[in-house]
Amino acid sequence: MRTVAVVGASLAGLSAARSLRKRGYDGRLVVIGDEPHRPYDRPPLSKEFLAGGMGEADLALETDDEDLQAEWLFGARATGLDRQTRTVRLADGRSVRADGIVIATGAAARALPGTDGLAGVHTLRTLDDARALRDELALGGRLVVIGGGFIGAEVASTAHGMGLDVTVVEAAPTPLAGPLGETMGSVVSALHADHGVRLLCGVGVKGLSGETRVDAVLLEDGRTLPADLVVVGVGARPCVDWLEGSGVALENGVKCGADGRTSLAGVVAVGDCANWYDPVAGIHRRVEHWTGARERPDAAVAALLSGGAAEPGLPKPPYFWSDQYGVTIQFVGHSAGADSVTVEEGSPDDRSFLAVYRRAGHPVAVLGMNQLRLFTRWRKQLAAATTFPAMSAL
Amino acid sequence: MIPACRLADLPRGEAFRLDIDPPISVFHTDDGEVFAIDDTCTHQDASLADGWLEGPEVECPLHASKFDLRTGAVDAPPAKLPVRTHQVLIEDGVIYVQPSTDAPNLPPCVASRLAGGAA
Numbered sequence: 001m002r003t004v005a006v007v008g009a010s011l012a013g014l015s016a017a018r019s020l021r022k023r024g025y026d027g028r029l030v031v032i033g034d035e036p037h038r039p040y041d042r043p044p045l046s047k048e049f050l051a052g053g054m055g056e057a058d059l060a061l062e063t064d065d066e067d068l069q070a071e072w073l074f075g076a077r078a079t080g081l082d083r084q085t086r087t088v089r090l091a092d093g094r095s096v097r098a099d100g101i102v103i104a105t106g107a108a109a110r111a112l113p114g115t116d117g118l119a120g121v122h123t124l125r126t127l128d129d130a131r132a133l134r135d136e137l138a139l140g141g142r143l144v145v146i147g148g149g150f151i152g153a154e155v156a157s158t159a160h161g162m163g164l165d166v167t168v169v170e171a172a173p174t175p176l177a178g179p180l181g182e183t184m185g186s187v188v189s190a191l192h193a194d195h196g197v198r199l200l201c202g203v204g205v206k207g208l209s210g211e212t213r214v215d216a217v218l219l220e221d222g223r224t225l226p227a228d229l230v231v232v233g234v235g236a237r238p239c240v241d242w243l244e245g246s247g248v249a250l251e252n253g254v255k256c257g258a259d260g261r262t263s264l265a266g267v268v269a270v271g272d273c274a275n276w277y278d279p280v281a282g283i284h285r286r287v288e289h290w291t292g293a294r295e296r297p298d299a300a301v302a303a304l305l306s307g308g309a310a311e312p313g314l315p316k317p318p319y320f321w322s323d324q325y326g327v328t329i330q331f332v333g334h335s336a337g338a339d340s341v342t343v344e345e346g347s348p349d350d351r352s353f354l355a356v357y358r359r360a361g362h363p364v365a366v367l368g369m370n371q372l373r374l375f376t377r378w379r380k381q382l383a384a385a386t387t388f389p390a391m392s393a394l
Numbered sequence: 395m396i397p398a399c400r401l402a403d404l405p406r407g408e409a410f411r412l413d414i415d416p417p418i419s420v421f422h423t424d425d426g427e428v429f430a431i432d433d434t435c436t437h438q439d440a441s442l443a444d445g446w447l448e449g450p451e452v453e454c455p456l457h458a459s460k461f462d463l464r465t466g467a468v469d470a471p472p473a474k475l476p477v478r479t480h481q482v483l484i485e486d487g488v489i490y491v492q493p494s495t496d497a498p499n500l501p502p503c504v505a506s507r508l509a510g511g512a513a
Contacts, residue, residue, distance in 0.1 A: 015470070058502060294458070321457070
């Protein structure tokens with residue numbers, strides 16, 4: 001392999017580039033990023049960076065003396081992949097021909113239909129999004145967050161800390177029920193009320209009002225929420241449009257094997273855009289967590305360099321964290337399919353507890369609130385259990 | 395030399411945190427080795443004693459950067475700077491730590507707190 005192109009220059013792309021060099025690949029390495037910035041860390045964008053406690057230099061993912069001997073193309077959006085010539089076409093007319101390709105184009109924040117061009121309406125995914133939102137939050141006022149998921153909840157928490165009047169609107173009856181289940185979703189989202197942030201559940205958004213700038217959020221039940229600023233946190237869609245017609249199989253992102261290989265030889269996919277096969281569960285899962293974007297590229301790179309001869313390991317249970325209102329929330333595993341959830345330590349009322357999700361008596365997921373030490377032990381235990389073959393029969 | 399704890403009281407796979415400023419943690423690895431490093435992750439205010447000890451490495455309990463207990467080196471982001479390592483001596487079953495005289499690499503929030511003098 002003489003040229004490898006990594007398409008995507010965020011955590012998954014950078015991790016792939018690092019793994020290529022670490023695994024001895026010494027050929028030409030081209031990293032293509034659609035944003036104008038060098039790789040940066042996204043989690044602080046809804047927290048410390050937004051609040052102003054962390055600057056742009058602190059977000060850098062590369063170390064000062066790091067040199068991957070790569071050609072970096074920034075502000076270069078991939079628009080197509082030609083399978084015959086193995087060429088990545090870019091929006092600016094350039095193209096990169098490569099023997100191996102790592103797809104790491106991530107996901108983009110979903111917008112609310114019909115809100116284009118209305119000032120004061122934000123999504124939060126990129127550094128540029130965060131800069132724009134930070135500047136407006138600094139003016140204060142009334143913020144309505146549409147979507148009670150993790151991004152929405154973190155923005156609400158940060159904005160509340162900056163003195164804004166905050167309301168969160170969630171279409172589902174319980175926020176976070178997808179990742180955490182109903183019971184724990186309501187426990188975690190109770191943090192809003194603890195801090196005087198209004199949470200409206202089970203009501204959809206009909207639209208926004210305002211001429212050039214948003215002035216209110218209109219709810220489907222007829223209520224009107226006055227707003228100086230709106231943040232839309234309704235999830236993300238994988239950025240794989242550029243692969244249409246390329247021969248790379250797409251299904252909820254890029255459809256991949258258990259080692260990140262796609263339907264095209266010499267092409268792997270990692271990070272938020274990649275829908276990897278989970279051999280333990282026997283289904284594909286597109287995991288949108290920071291930890292997966294950091295850890296999985298190494299397996300994909302091993303598969304790419306070996307032509308698929310490398311034996312893929314079993315996936316670690318996915319792990320994510322969230323910081324809201326000074327509380328550290330940690331979750332590992334899959335809550336879907338659990339038939340029970342029990343609090344094993346502490347108390348939800350104290351906002352400090354550890355809960356274990358089980359299926360047929362076996363732990364499948366763990367949630368911690370301000371329980372770092374105990375959570376780490378459970379996380380370790382769960383990882384060990386998942387890689388134990390008998391578990392795959394569950 | 396600062397006495398930390400008795401070796402017999404620190405099972406393999408466990409850590410003991412010395413509450414000095416900045417805190418230092420002593421780790422007893424599964425292989426039976428004992429190491430001391432700064433307890434605070436260089437990325438954010440998290441105690442590495444609460445972390446995941448595996449071989450000669452400890453993984454931060456928050457964001458999964460791993461630190462090599464032997465050298466203090468960090469493997470991957472979000473942390474970018476190493477932690478300090480400290481000399482360890484075991485005498486008569488007691489673990490002693492000789493704190494390093496190097497400047498610590500504390501995360502931005504902790505560093506500013508220490509500089510401000512307020513706890």
